[in-house]
Amino acid sequence: MSLEKFFLINSLILSILVLLCLYRVVYGPGVFNRLIGASVIGTKTLIILVLIGFLYGRVEMFIDISLVYALLNFIVTISAAKYFQRTGAM
Amino acid sequence: MTILAILLIVIGTFFFFTSTVGLLRFPDFYSRMHATGKGDTLGALLSLLGLALLNGWSLTSLKILFIAAFVFITSPTATHALLRAAFDSEVKPWTKDGKIIREGEVRRK
Numbered sequence: 001m002s003l004e005k006f007f008l009i010n011s012l013i014l015s016i017l018v019l020l021c022l023y024r025v026v027y028g029p030g031v032f033n034r035l036i037g038a039s040v041i042g043t044k045t046l047i048i049l050v051l052i053g054f055l056y057g058r059v060e061m062f063i064d065i066s067l068v069y070a071l072l073n074f075i076v077t078i079s080a081a082k083y084f085q086r087t088g089a090m
Numbered sequence: 091m092t093i094l095a096i097l098l099i100v101i102g103t104f105f106f107f108t109s110t111v112g113l114l115r116f117p118d119f120y121s122r123m124h125a126t127g128k129g130d131t132l133g134a135l136l137s138l139l140g141l142a143l144l145n146g147w148s149l150t151s152l153k154i155l156f157i158a159a160f161v162f163i164t165s166p167t168a169t170h171a172l173l174r175a176a177f178d179s180e181v182k183p184w185t186k187d188g189k190i191i192r193e194g195e196v197r198r199k
Binding site for chain 1: 092100102107109110122141144145160168169175179
């Protein structure tokens with residue numbers, strides 16, 4: 001099995017896992033379950049982006065996109081947690 | 091070296107799978123957070139480490155390791171903030187007989 005095929009299969013598995021996590025985002029009871037679903041999807045997307053970089057042979061570009069994605073994921077989770085802590089949403 | 095890298099990536103994907111199963115199957119918010127907070131951090135760390143090994147010595151590998159360190163710091167922080175927010179807005183923890191056991195007092199806003 002060549003290395004490219006391995007990357008492809010790995011990113012496909014991660015994509016299926018993202019689809020499974022989407023269940024919690026759509027149906028999860030309450031705001032906080034949806035938030036953890038979104039956070040988990042963000043982390044998986046990080047790895048998928050680096051794998052796509054290896055597939056296309058342009059890692060140095062996709063690494064920067066992945067870095068920005070990690071930053072955005074962190075900021076979104078923190079700010080949403082602060083917001084819902086203040087309003088006390090259910 | 092390639093074998094080691096592939097092994098790391100496979101173990102990382104396995105941890106992602108575990109955290110997803112925990113997210114889908116566990117009964118309440120806190121136990122779901124318990125599954126995803128740890129499994130996701132370790133999965134991302136191992137996968138990125140394997141990808142950096144596969145890339146060899148370069149600036150790109152350094153950037154990948156930087157992303158791994160960043161995730162290793164920020165993912166537990168985000169988990170902690172989310173848990174604190176849920177605890178303050180009184181999300182009930184799940185118990186076996188349905189009664190709420192809570193030692194101490196909820197921190198008021």
